[in-house]
Amino acid sequence: MATNLINTHRTFSVGWLDALQHRLQGDRLTTLTATVTKTLLAPVFAIAVFLLVWGIGAAHVETSLGQLPGPTQVWHSGQQLIAEYQQERQREAAFNERQHKRNEARLAKDPDAEVMLRPYTGMPTFFDQIGTSLVTVATGFLLASLIAIPIGIVCGMSTILYQALNPIIQVFKPVSPLAWLPLVTIVVSAVYVSDDPMLSKSFVTSAITVALCCIWPTIINTTVGVSAVDKDLVNVSRVLRLGWFTKTMKIVLPSAIPMMFAGLRLSLSIGWMVLIAAEMLAQNPGLGKFVWDEFQNGSSDSLARIMVAVFVIGFIGFLLDRFMLLLQRWASWDKSAVLR
Amino acid sequence: MSNKNQPEVPTMTYLHIDHIGMTFKTSNGPLNILDNVDLKVSKGEFVSLIGHSGCGKSTVLNVVAGLLEATTGGVLLENREVNEPGPDRAVVFQNHSLLPWLTVYENVRLAVDQVFGKVHTRRERKKRTLHYLELMHMGHALERRPAEISGGMKQRVGIARALAMEPKVLLMDEPFGALDSLTRSHMQDTLMEIQAYLQNTVVMITHDVDEAVLLSDRIVMMSNGPSATIGQVLPIDLVRPRHRVELADDPAYNRYRGAVFQFLHDRQENLTIAKPTKSAVLRMAAG
Numbered sequence: 001m002a003t004n005l006i007n008t009h010r011t012f013s014v015g016w017l018d019a020l021q022h023r024l025q026g027d028r029l030t031t032l033t034a035t036v037t038k039t040l041l042a043p044v045f046a047i048a049v050f051l052l053v054w055g056i057g058a059a060h061v062e063t064s065l066g067q068l069p070g071p072t073q074v075w076h077s078g079q080q081l082i083a084e085y086q087q088e089r090q091r092e093a094a095f096n097e098r099q100h101k102r103n104e105a106r107l108a109k110d111p112d113a114e115v116m117l118r119p120y121t122g123m124p125t126f127f128d129q130i131g132t133s134l135v136t137v138a139t140g141f142l143l144a145s146l147i148a149i150p151i152g153i154v155c156g157m158s159t160i161l162y163q164a165l166n167p168i169i170q171v172f173k174p175v176s177p178l179a180w181l182p183l184v185t186i187v188v189s190a191v192y193v194s195d196d197p198m199l200s201k202s203f204v205t206s207a208i209t210v211a212l213c214c215i216w217p218t219i220i221n222t223t224v225g226v227s228a229v230d231k232d233l234v235n236v237s238r239v240l241r242l243g244w245f246t247k248t249m250k251i252v253l254p255s256a257i258p259m260m261f262a263g264l265r266l267s268l269s270i271g272w273m274v275l276i277a278a279e280m281l282a283q284n285p286g287l288g289k290f291v292w293d294e295f296q297n298g299s300s301d302s303l304a305r306i307m308v309a310v311f312v313i314g315f316i317g318f319l320l321d322r323f324m325l326l327l328q329r330w331a332s333w334d335k336s337a338v339l340r
Numbered sequence: 341m342s343n344k345n346q347p348e349v350p351t352m353t354y355l356h357i358d359h360i361g362m363t364f365k366t367s368n369g370p371l372n373i374l375d376n377v378d379l380k381v382s383k384g385e386f387v388s389l390i391g392h393s394g395c396g397k398s399t400v401l402n403v404v405a406g407l408l409e410a411t412t413g414g415v416l417l418e419n420r421e422v423n424e425p426g427p428d429r430a431v432v433f434q435n436h437s438l439l440p441w442l443t444v445y446e447n448v449r450l451a452v453d454q455v456f457g458k459v460h461t462r463r464e465r466k467k468r469t470l471h472y473l474e475l476m477h478m479g480h481a482l483e484r485r486p487a488e489i490s491g492g493m494k495q496r497v498g499i500a501r502a503l504a505m506e507p508k509v510l511l512m513d514e515p516f517g518a519l520d521s522l523t524r525s526h527m528q529d530t531l532m533e534i535q536a537y538l539q540n541t542v543v544m545i546t547h548d549v550d551e552a553v554l555l556s557d558r559i560v561m562m563s564n565g566p567s568a569t570i571g572q573v574l575p576i577d578l579v580r581p582r583h584r585v586e587l588a589d590d591p592a593y594n595r596y597r598g599a600v601f602q603f604l605h606d607r608q609e610n611l612t613i614a615k616p617t618k619s620a621v622l623r624m625a626a627g
Contacts, residue, residue, distance in 0.1 A: 232437040235407055238425040240454045240505075250450060254441040333441035334487070 069304035074311075077304035085125040092120040124285050130312065133286030136203060137275045137320075140210025141268050148215045148267070149260065152222020153248075156256065162223060173216040177274040180212050181205070181281050202284040209278040214271035221263025225256030258332045265324035272317045287313055353416075354383040354541055355404070355509050360413035362399050373399055375567040376413075379560060381509075384539040388552040390600060391562030391571075392607055397545045400562075401513050404543060405431050417508060427455045430507035434514045436498040438486040445482040448473055448501045455505045472504040473497070475534055492523035496530070503538065512544040516551065525584065528554060536581060549600045553593060554582060561603045572603055 051071045061068035069077070096117070103115040124132070155162040188205045229252055237247045279288025291309050294302040362374040374396045381387050389397045402408040404415050406425035415422050422429065430451075438447045449469045456465055473479055476496040486494050495515060502510055516524040528551060535542070535555075546552050552559045556576050563571040576596055578587070587593040 230437075232433055232435060233439060235425075235431070235433070236437050236439070238407060239405065239427060239429070239431050240451055241426055242454060246454070250442075251439065254439070257441075333485070 063303065065298055065303055066300050069301075069307060073301070073304045074307045077301055078308045078311075080301075081126040081305065081308060085127045088122050088125045091122060095120050095122075126290060126309075126312075129286050129290045130316070132203075132284065133275060133279065133288070134316070136206050136279065136284060136286055137210055137268075137271050139203075140207040140275070141214060141271045143207065144211040144215040144267060144271070145218055145264060147211075148218035148263075149222055152219045152260070152263070153226050153253070153256075155219065155223040156226025157248075157252070159227075162227070169216060169219060172212075173220075175213075177209050177213045177277050178281070180209050181278055184208050184212070185282060200284070202279075202282045205282040206275065206278040206284040206286070206288075209282070210271045210275050213274040214267040217266035217270065218260070218263040221266070222256060222260045225259025225263075226252055228259070229255045254333060258328070258334060261324070261328040261331050265321065265328055268324050269317060269321055272313075272320055276313060352382055353380040354385075354418065355381040355543070356416040356419075357381075357400065357404060358413050358416055360400070360403055360410040360415070362396065362403070362408070363411045372567045373565055374410075375569045377562075377569055378413075379570060379573075381541060381543065383541055386535060386540075386542045386555055386557045387544070388556040388559045389543065389545045389562060390547070390549070390552050390559055390604070391568070392564055392604065393547070395562045395565045396568040397562060398513055401431075401511050401543065401545055404509070405429050405511050407431075427451070427505040428508045430502035430505040430510055432495075432498050432502045432510070432512040432515045434517050436486070436491075436494040438494055438497055438501075440486050443483050443485055444473065444478060444489070444497050445469060447486070447497055448504050451501045452504050468504060472500040475503065476500040476530065490523075492519050492527060495519065495527065499531070503534070503540075508541065510540045510542045512542065514545050514547065517547060524548075524551070528584075531555065532580075532582065549597055549604070550584075552600060553578075553596045554584060554587065559596075559600060561600065564607050571607070574599055 055070040055072075058068040058070040099117055103117070106113045106115060151165070155165055185201075185205050188201055188208065192201060192204055233251050233255065237251050242250065275286070276288040276291065278284070279286040280292040281288075283289055283292075287309055291306050294305045294309075357377060357379040359376050359378045360374060361372070361376055363370045363372045365371075377396075377400055379387070389400060391397050399408060403410045404422075406415075406422055406429065409423060417428065438444075439450070442450065449465070452465045452469045456468065460468070470479065470482075473482065476499055478493065478496050478500060481489055481493065486497070489497075495518075499512075499515065502512075516527050519527065532555060544555065553576055559574045559576060560570055561572045561574065562568050574596065578590070578593060578596075
């Protein structure tokens with residue numbers, strides 16, 4: 001349990017907690033002071049300077065939507081968004097209660113009456129939109145990983161296949177999500193036709209665009225990982241006359257796993273970045289749409305609300321990256337490797 | 341325990357390294373590494389190959405293992421030609437080559453499963469795995485991973501893995517080269533202990549003259565490359581079991597040591613002349 005805790009705060013780069021722990025374990029006070037200065041005071045100082053420069057700078061920028069919001073306005077907008085979310089939840093609860101009462105009354109009158117519960121259809125709040133974005137990015141990322149890992153494995157094992165696919169990979173890798181999106185939108189509209197669609201078109205479009213952009217790092221890293229198997233280990237498999245399958249499962253894949261996870265981590269961070277742009281244009285009800293709607297809204301507090309979204313997007317991206325780091329550490333057999 | 345008091349006379353050839361030559365193609369034209377290396381090893385014999393680095397010792401071993409193919413000549417094991425790697429010629433690699441993601445037990449078990457998977461039951465295979473690990477004094481660390489044990493212990497596991505294949509010939513490529521001298525002495529003692537019991541046919545590469553004299557029935561000394569070949573073969577007629585402390589004052593032991601040192605020293609002088617080519621040989625052997 002204690003080790004878990006240590007690893008957790010290491011994952012989140014909370015160095016001063018680490019130092020505090022060492023202090024508790026009997027390290028010298030000077031080391032603690034030095035570490036606290038380095039890992040706690042220095043970032044706090046930098047953040048303070050950033051807020052100050054932002055606050056002063058923003059006061060001097062007049063836009064069509066009024067003054068550029070400073071830290072205080074953004075903070076208030078953040079609280080407002082939380083309040084809106086709570087209001088919406090209360091409304092939903094009230095709506096459901098009304099439904100239940102009506103149904104009970106009807107059942108009391110006539111026990112055979114057909115009753116139903118209608119889902120609440122209020123406006124999606126900021127937090128619902130975060131949820132949608134996370135589901136969309138997870139879908140796109142999983143789709144990309146399911147395609148990329150097998151391709152990476154075969155490319156790593158066969159030089160010919162790698163040579164064949166390399167130009168395609170290199171050309172598609174730098175393509176912006178904004179270029180993919182119109183194509184994906186049209187193709188999804190043409191192919192994904194159903195009267196009662198389980199998933200909305202905008203969701204499918206966004207997820208596919210994310211997948212198209214975050215597939216490449218995983219393919220490339222898996223290829224490199226698989227092809228860079230230690231020559232001595234290959235000799236071991238030759239001496240043992242391991243079959244193709246055993247060799248792949250026992251030697252090739254395990255040795256490629258650290259690289260593979262490094263690729264997955266890169267892919268997820270790219271996917272999260274791409275998602276915002278994709279949602280903006282595809283009108284998928286996520287964070288990207290939130291930003292776009294606020295931009296179209298053009299009210300006096302729109303800019304502050306967009307800035308809240310910027311911070312939230314950044315923070316979630318950071319959490320996703322740390323989550324992948326945990327996964328990478330867990331999957332890596334080389335526990336001594338420094339991963340950051 | 342077998343009686344090795346009589347001089348070892350190779351009566352029946354078990355392993356025949358039959359006039360092998362090795363030429364690599366380089367950008368500067370063909371480079372002849374080995375020339376006409378011919379060696380007959382009888383069953384149960386312990387042979388050491390010694391020579392300066394870059395002389396092609398490892399190439400000879402890799403050809404016997406089947407990891408490299410000789411340009412001319414070939415290798416016969418029990419009168420049958422070998423031209424691909426296989427568990428009948430198990431190799432102990434210098435850097436142990438254990439799979440880092442498997443435990444000590446799993447590393448050996450992988451080899452046992454591969455070689456005896458069809459003929460032995462699960463239980464027999466488990467027993468065999470444990471037996472060889474215990475033989476190498478590694479029974480206490482079955483669940484450890486290679487990164488968690490010392491270099492000497494890793495090499496013990498590497499040897500246990502090779503022995504567990506019950507090979508016809510055990511090939512060792514400087515097995516103790518990367519270990520400190522104290523660990524190395526321990527490993528040599530363990531190896532002698534096991535050899536007295538298993539009577540394997542062993543071909544070992546070494547740099548260490550003391551090690552060669554202590555362990556071998558015969559020492560094969562190789563001339564320097566390029567076109568390296570066997571310079572001299574020295575039968576070591578010392579009573580087994582051998583003890584390093586007792587042998588220190590043994591005149592016969594010291595005579596053997598002297599002979600090997602003399603051979604290597606004579607080649608040292610040639611080496612300075614051949615130096616530029618030697619580095620090319622090393623590059624080729626590495627690539």
